Amino acid sequence: MEHVQPDPAQASPAERRRWARYLADERAEAAVYRRLARRRAGDEREILVQLADAERRHEQHWLRLLGGEPARMPRASVRTRVTAWLATRFGSIFTLALAQRAEARSPYESDPFATPAMSADEKVHHEVVRGLAARSRRRLSGTFRAAVFGANDGLVSNLALVMGIGATGVSGSFVMFSGIAGLLAGALSMGAGEFVSVRSQRELLDATEPNDFAHAGLPDLDIDENELALVYRTRGMREDEAIARARKLVGDAHQGRMPAPTAAQDDHEVIGGAWRAAASSFCFFAGGAIIPVLPWIFGLSGLIAVVLALALVGIALLVTGATVGLLSGSAPLPRALRQLAIGFGAAAVTYLLGLLFGVSVA
Structure with a gap:
């Protein structure tokens, strides 16, 4: 069916302001792709340059409807500005992941003043950016997997440990040393396990390819x-x-x-190096596991230490969950809340068990 666009002359002031916002977003997105292109080489640079040129086509559409440059240009959306800031500072997979989500949220499909070709362009752009982000994810997947799982396991396991031991009524120093022991035992176990896992996968690939x-x-x-x-x-x-x-x-x-x-073959790159994965797992587990113990290390005890530990770990769980969600191209908030629920759920179970088997302190 042929697309019939409404008469731009009949557009309301609110609609014209919306066109100006679209124009600002298109310019900001094109700038993001150009900044990323300067940090890339080969076909990735060429792809990003062509994406920037495509955004210019959309920019020209809104300029035609507006009858030229608007007298007062609005700022781009907050998401677009954050993506642009990341592209300027890092030029990393975070930027590509945000750009992927921005392309997926295009409003052109439901806007009567956008052409079907523009809506189709945005769908194609989403797949292009997803492909570029997938390349970056493959390059960091082995070490990143070990780092994220290590940090998350350290946070959850040591929070559950100190909550359970703290609930029994033992002294603050006992909780602290238990937490440090859990940190060392868990970090060594994670590092060794990651080394064996990655080395075994690489040996299996060597034997089969x-x-x-x-x-x-x-x-x-x-x-x-x-x-x-x-x-x-x-x-x-x-x-x-x-x-x-x-x-x-x-x-x-x-x-x-x-x-x-x-x-x-590319599979070795995806899995990563065994020593690098082991070191990442050890360090990030230790980094995560130290957070629940910090209140006791600084001399706090009782309810104050428990509340502060929960607050610190809660922030860390939200950050790790949001990071995983962002890098995987999905919404960060649900992933962040899921991580928080899992961590606090485990801590609640051990805390209740500590209360059940509590000891009296003379």
Whole structure:
């Protein structure tokens, strides 16, 4: 169905103010993409430059409806300004994640003065930015996973530990040393576990991915009688493709043309390094686990220490949850509240158990 746009001359002052806001947002988003492009190279830079040019097309649409530059240009939305600030300071995956969400929230689909092509553009832009953000997520996924899980586990486990022990009625120094012991035990366990996990995954990949083990014997193979085609059939090729590939490789080898080495796969990059993941897990677990113990380290005890520990851990859980939500391209607030509910739920269980099995202090 053909899109019939309302007559811009009949637009109300409120609608014209909305166009001006759209214009400000388009300019700010284009500036974000240009700033990100300056921090990238190769095809990523080119993609971001083309996105900035596309935002200029939308900018021109609103300028035409407004009849030129508005006398009073409004500020861009808060989300767009935050994204622009991040692009200026960091140029990181956080910026791409925010830009991804901004493209997904485009109001053009329901605005009668926006064209269907503009709405379709925004959907495509969302997928483009999502793809760029996915590249960055892949580059940091191994270490980031260890860091986030380490920090979150440190926060939750040590909060539950000090809440449970504190509820039994023991002295503040006992709670503090228990918390420090839990920090060291948990951090060492997390670091060792992460090292074994990542190293095992990398060894499994090394054992399963294709390699060039058979290439050294290619010149000695009979061009008509060999099983090289079976190698390629095990890798998913059809029989005719595998035979043609094997015949070509053996023929080239007989003429002195050896195949190029097999390119390394991306899975190792996704998993990350074992030592790096272990160190990140240890440090971030320790960093998270120290927070619930801080009130007792500074000499507080009783209800004041408990309330302060809950407040500090609550803030940290909200931050880690929002960060995971933001980097995954979803809304940060639900993830933040989920982390908070999980952490406080675990602490509530151990606190009640501490009350149930409480001790009397002379």
